[in-house]
Amino acid sequence: MNPDNLTEAVTQAISQAQQIATTRKQQNITVAHLFKFLVQPGELAREIYSQLGLNLDDVNSELDSEIDQIATVEGSNVNYGQSLSSNLYELLQNAEQIKNEFGDSFIAVDTLTIAVMQLHGDKFADYLANKGITEQKVRNVVEKIRGGQKVTTKNQEDSYQSLEKYGTDLVQAARDNKLGPIIGRDEEILDVIRILSRKTKNNPVLIGAPGVGKTAVVEGLAMRIASNDVPENLKNKTIFQLDMGSLIAGAKYRGEFEERLQAVLKEVKKAEGQIIMFIDEIHNIVGAGKAEGSMDAGNILKPMLARGELHLIGATTIDEYRKYMEKDKALERRFQRVMVHEPSVEDTVTILRGLSESLEIHHGVRIHDNALVAAAKLSDRYITDRYLPDKAIDLVDEASAEIRVEMNSSPTELDQSKRQMMRLEVEEAALKQETDEASKKRLKEVKEDLANIKEKVNKLNARWSQEKDAIKKISDKKKQLDQAKNDLKQAENTYDLNKAAVLQHGTIPQLESDLKKLEDNDQHSDWLVSESVTANEIAAVVSRETGIPVTKLVEGERKKLLHLADNLHKRVIGQDAAVTAVSDAVIRSRAGLQDPSRPLGSFLFLGPTGVGKTELAKALAEDLFDSENHMVRIDMSEYMEKESVSRLVGAAPGYVGYEEGGQLTEAVRRNPYTIVLFDEIEKAHPDVFNILLQVLDDGRLTDSQGRTIDFKNTILIMTSNLGSDILLEGTDKNGVISEDAQKQVDRLLKASFKPEFLNRIDDVITFTPLTKADIEKIVQKLINQLSQRTKAQDIKLSISDEAKRWIADNGYEPQYGARPLQRYVTNVVETPLARMIVADEIKPHSVVHINLDGDKLTFVPEQLSSDTQI
Numbered sequence: 001m002n003p004d005n006l007t008e009a010v011t012q013a014i015s016q017a018q019q020i021a022t023t024r025k026q027q028n029i030t031v032a033h034l035f036k037f038l039v040q041p042g043e044l045a046r047e048i049y050s051q052l053g054l055n056l057d058d059v060n061s062e063l064d065s066e067i068d069q070i071a072t073v074e075g076s077n078v079n080y081g082q083s084l085s086s087n088l089y090e091l092l093q094n095a096e097q098i099k100n101e102f103g104d105s106f107i108a109v110d111t112l113t114i115a116v117m118q119l120h121g122d123k124f125a126d127y128l129a130n131k132g133i134t135e136q137k138v139r140n141v142v143e144k145i146r147g148g149q150k151v152t153t154k155n156q157e158d159s160y161q162s163l164e165k166y167g168t169d170l171v172q173a174a175r176d177n178k179l180g181p182i183i184g185r186d187e188e189i190l191d192v193i194r195i196l197s198r199k200t201k202n203n204p205v206l207i208g209a210p211g212v213g214k215t216a217v218v219e220g221l222a223m224r225i226a227s228n229d230v231p232e233n234l235k236n237k238t239i240f241q242l243d244m245g246s247l248i249a250g251a252k253y254r255g256e257f258e259e260r261l262q263a264v265l266k267e268v269k270k271a272e273g274q275i276i277m278f279i280d281e282i283h284n285i286v287g288a289g290k291a292e293g294s295m296d297a298g299n300i301l302k303p304m305l306a307r308g309e310l311h312l313i314g315a316t317t318i319d320e321y322r323k324y325m326e327k328d329k330a331l332e333r334r335f336q337r338v339m340v341h342e343p344s345v346e347d348t349v350t351i352l353r354g355l356s357e358s359l360e361i362h363h364g365v366r367i368h369d370n371a372l373v374a375a376a377k378l379s380d381r382y383i384t385d386r387y388l389p390d391k392a393i394d395l396v397d398e399a400s401a402e403i404r405v406e407m408n409s410s411p412t413e414l415d416q417s418k419r420q421m422m423r424l425e426v427e428e429a430a431l432k433q434e435t436d437e438a439s440k441k442r443l444k445e446v447k448e449d450l451a452n453i454k455e456k457v458n459k460l461n462a463r464w465s466q467e468k469d470a471i472k473k474i475s476d477k478k479k480q481l482d483q484a485k486n487d488l489k490q491a492e493n494t495y496d497l498n499k500a501a502v503l504q505h506g507t508i509p510q511l512e513s514d515l516k517k518l519e520d521n522d523q524h525s526d527w528l529v530s531e532s533v534t535a536n537e538i539a540a541v542v543s544r545e546t547g548i549p550v551t552k553l554v555e556g557e558r559k560k561l562l563h564l565a566d567n568l569h570k571r572v573i574g575q576d577a578a579v580t581a582v583s584d585a586v587i588r589s590r591a592g593l594q595d596p597s598r599p600l601g602s603f604l605f606l607g608p609t610g611v612g613k614t615e616l617a618k619a620l621a622e623d624l625f626d627s628e629n630h631m632v633r634i635d636m637s638e639y640m641e642k643e644s645v646s647r648l649v650g651a652a653p654g655y656v657g658y659e660e661g662g663q664l665t666e667a668v669r670r671n672p673y674t675i676v677l678f679d680e681i682e683k684a685h686p687d688v689f690n691i692l693l694q695v696l697d698d699g700r701l702t703d704s705q706g707r708t709i710d711f712k713n714t715i716l717i718m719t720s721n722l723g724s725d726i727l728l729e730g731t732d733k734n735g736v737i738s739e740d741a742q743k744q745v746d747r748l749l750k751a752s753f754k755p756e757f758l759n760r761i762d763d764v765i766t767f768t769p770l771t772k773a774d775i776e777k778i779v780q781k782l783i784n785q786l787s788q789r790t791k792a793q794d795i796k797l798s799i800s801d802e803a804k805r806w807i808a809d810n811g812y813e814p815q816y817g818a819r820p821l822q823r824y825v826t827n828v829v830e831t832p833l834a835r836m837i838v839a840d841e842i843k844p845h846s847v848v849h850i851n852l853d854g855d856k857l858t859f860v861p862e863q864l865s866s867d868t869q870i
Contacts, residue, residue: 005096007106008154009044013037018082025072028085031116031124032066039063044109044145051141052133062127087122094118104151110142111151147267155256163267163275166247166260167240170222170278177486182220183354184347185213188340189220195336196276196311197233203305205282205314207321208340211390214315217340218278221313227489239313240268241278244285244297261300269309282314283324286331298331305334348376348389352396361482363400364407364475367533371396374535378542381596384710385669399537407471407531414460421457424450471531474518481511546713547673561587564623571619572612573781574774578605578765582620585715585762598699602716602760604681606745607767608724610819617677617717624675631675632667636684645687650704665703673713681718682752689757696760718761723748737768770818775808778818782825783850786833793837794844802852828857836861 006014017033026033038045039059049059084092094115095107104111117135119125163169173179188206195204206214222239224230247260268275279285285297304310314335316325325332343351352372360367375395376388383391424446431443484507491500565583572579585601605613618628639645646655650662661669668674678684678692695701699712723745745766749758758764770778780799787797811824829850836842842861849860 005099005105005107006154007108007151009109010107010112013043013109020067024067024070025074026067026070027073027082028070029088030066030070030085031087031091031119031122032063032070034088034091034112035116035124036060036063036067038109038112045113048110048113048138048141048145051144052137054128054131054133063124066123087119090119091115091122099151102150106151106154108151110145114138114142147270149263153259155259163240163264166264167242167277170219170239170241171225172238174219174223174226175490177489179219179223180358181354182216182223183351184343185217185220185340188217188338189224191338192217192221192313193224193230193234195338196313197231198336200308201334201336202308203310203312203314203335204338205316205321205325205335206338206340207316207318209342209387210317211387212340212342213389214340215280217338218313218315237274237276238271239276239278241280244279244281257297258300261297265300265304265310269304273311276311276313278313278315280315281320283316283320286324286328298328302331302334305331342387343389345376345380345388348380348392349373351389352376352392355393356396357478357482359396359400361475361478363404364471365400365403365531365533366474367396367400368535370535371399371533371538374538375399378538382542382546382672382713384672384708395538395541396533398541399533402541403531403533403537407468411460411464414457414464417453417457417460421450421453424453470518474515474531477511477515477518481508481515484508484511547671567623568616568619571622571781572616573777574770575612575616575767578603578612578616578767581763581765582616582715582717586620586624589713596712598697599695599711600713600715602696602762603718604758604761604764605717605719605767606722606749606764608769609721610816611767611770612818613719613767614677614679617675617719620715621675630671631677632664632671633677633679634664635679636681636688637679639684639688642685642687645685645691646704648688648691649701661705662703665701665707665709668701668711668714669703669707669709672710675715675717676711678716678718680720682720682722686754689754693756693760696757722752737766742766770812772808772812775812775818775821776804778821779804779807779811779825782822783829786825786830790833790848794846795837795842796847797833797850798847799850800852803850803857806852806857832857832859 013034014029016037017029020033020036021027021029035045037043039049039056040046046056050056091112092107092115095111098111098114099105099107102111114135116122116125117128117133117138170179192204192206196202206217208214218239218241221230225234225237225239228235242264247264248257268277285301301310301312305312312335325335349372352375353369356367356372359365375392379386379391379395380388428443428446428450431439431446434440434443484503488500488503488508491497491503564586565579568579568583569576581603582601585603589600605616607613617631617633621631622628624630634648639647646662648662648664650660650665660666664676668676691701695711696716699710699714701709701711703709726741726744726748729741749764783797783799783804790797807821807825807828811821811828812818813820833842833848836848836859842848842859843863846861846863849862851858851860
């Protein structure tokens with residue numbers, strides 16, 4: 001026997017048989033070894049025996065039994081699996097004759113399944129004969145699978161039943177109710193039907209953004225064909241979805257991919273127009289399988305498309321169609337475009353209502369209608385980088401999965417009670433070891449508490465069990481109802497009118513009535529577990545995915561928001577107008593009253609250096625996000641040149657850094673709910689303002705890669721030192737700016753910034769120079785901060801009013817603001833304190849009184865008693 005006469009599959013099977021024999025320490029390879037591999041999943045022999053009606057588990061057991069009966073050989077120089085048994089040799093001889101009879105060039109796996117029936121005295125052949133399998137029956141199945149093909153290549157088995165191997169019959173899947181419900185998209189389905197009915201260019205290609213429902217259009221068509229709701233020319237046709245990945249996978253040698261594709265096309269051609277092929281992500285055919293000296297899939301398809309021998313539906317995105325398909329004009333002109341647009345929010349709600357039942361059955365939960373409406377609206381408003389209905393379906397699916405996990409987990413109240421019981425049991429065990437009266441008294445209390453908590457846990461367990469049973473009954477009833485509806489569709493399609501009548505007028509109404517009773521009994525607000533998905537659950541998922549707080553305001557957050565201005569005042573001293581304007585913008589946004597097409601707020605802070613402009617932005621970030629670093633800070637002094645503008649949105653194509661994105665756009669894309677601080681805006685190049693115009697007006701910005709970044713959930717703060725000298729001179733000792741100074745600042749502002757820029761800002765807020773009273777408050781704040789640091793060493797600070805005034809008078813310089821004050825406090829307070837602590841002059845658990853003595857500060861430590869708290 002010449003090994004060159006074997007196909008790759010047979011060669012691999014013999015190699016695997018050799019491995020099985022070696023593992024079992026058996027010298028000869030037998031028919032049982034060979035067929036043990038050939039009946040494994042994915043092998044052709046398994047498919048043949050499956051079509052013959054054999055139980056594959058029984059076949060495997062028979063082969064295992066035969067292999068177990070073969071003698072094993074022990075020894076150091078034994079060559080296991082190196083020789084063929086007489087039966088296997090006879091099998092290959094028979095296969096050689098059958099090959100010649102069929103006119104094949106190679107012995108294939110199907111040839112071996114015929115040859116085994118000709119063996120005499122072989123256990124596996126006898127087993128098959130006893131199961132009623134004859135040589136003629138095997139030949140009939142092989143002929144059906146081959147479809148008239150001859151074995152002319154070493155990979156011929158790959159071309160058998162290629163459509164079933166590399167594709168999915170969508171019409172059959174629709175008949176078997178394996179496709180989800182398709183809601184809407186009637187217009188697009190009719191467009192596809194119309195194009196398929198044309199004489200020429202009858203190949204539609206669906207083009208649309210990811211997630212808008214392109215594949216759903218084809219599945220909708222398959223469902224219509226399954227229910228005969230199509231014109232005569234499309235009735236009884238089949239849609240096969242071709243899997244390009246499976247077609248390419250494992251094609252190791254040149255020409256192997258082309259052979260597989262040609263085999264698929266041959267089956268399609270043989271069907272004489274009854275098969276419509278569907279290729280999702282059709283742009284992949286351009287260049288697919290291409291190697292040096294070979295053609296890609298697109299070029300292989302062109303001749304059949306040109307002759308009208310192939311009906312093909314494609315689906316791809318707009319970008320990929322432009323990038324791949326439009327470049328190949330000869331391929332593009334064979335297709336007719338069908339644009340699939342993103343549905344509106346209202347249409348998405350309708351789609352979700354159609355899908356909710358299947359999601360309820362899958363997750364075993366109840367989805368309220370307000371959850372579906374919230375999913376459509378919130379996803380449209382806050383998830384801007386994806387498309388409806390996909391993003392809305394994902395929200396409902398995620399929220400349902402969350403409820404399902406909670407239902408299967410121990411309820412919070414029960415979990416806490418169990419933990420408390422465990423703690424008491426540990427305490428009881430410890431107290432039993434003690435003999436003193438106090439321990440005995442405590443042990444008695446613990447036993448009483450333990451008895452109570454055990455009773456509570458038992459009651460909660462019983463309640464939880466009852467609730468789970470009730471939820472399971474509802475879930476099971478929904479599944480029965482869904483199955484009954486599917487059976488009704490099947491009966492209508494097969495014109496089984498008696499069965500349809502029983503289902504429609506008997507079974508389904510009864511199941512619906514039973515389900516309603518169960519759901520009415522299920523209305524308990526005090527249940528341990530909730531099986532309902534509401535708008536709150538959807539909002540929680542949106543908040544988790546985007547970081548944007550869209551959940552209902554809980555009581556704690558209400559108080560926090562209402563006291564936002566007070567909290568900001570504690571940190572930013574003397575700037576009431578600025579604090580009020582910013583806090584009002586945040587409150588409007590959380591109440592849902594802000595303009596949804598613009599940022600939450602945009603402010604220009606004017607004022608001298610060191611009066612709190614940047615500090616207010618940091619304070620707001622800390623109050624909202626618990627960290628002052630939770631903001632995007634852009635120092636505009638870095639954007640003074642025209643070329644530096646591209647750093648905000650990303651470098652242009654072809655330049656270094658194009659793939660990295662912009663400093664501004666990337667930061668906001670990753671974290672859409674944030675504060676964006678443009679520090680010292682007047683120093684920026686004029687072109688920067690042109691970029692900011694669309695952010696301020698429309699709340700969006702397009703980066704260098706064409707992505708639209710959403711700024712609608714950001715607070716934009718711009719700071720500037722314009723007119724600082726005018727404000728310093730025109731402000732009285734009470735911090736009131738004169739009317740003349742304000743007019744001068746306004747004129748300077750209009751001269752420095754374009755009208756269209758100023759017109760888009762919500763508010764221009766002037767920060768007044770700090771008064772003496774403000775400076776004293778800042779001194780107290782700095783001392784409090786220092787006191788917090790010394791508290792770690794068990795030392796408290798106290799400062800007199802005279803000392804505060806002295807620090808304020810000596811440390812504050814109006815033209816520099818409050819910043820030098822920090823340095824002054826460091827020099828006159830922190831440094832002397834540090835020296836005294838190092839010299840051990842200040843002991844732990846003491847208060848240091850800071851007083852003024854003449855023209856210098858004094859530090860007097862006072863040791864506190866041990867029971868006095870610092």
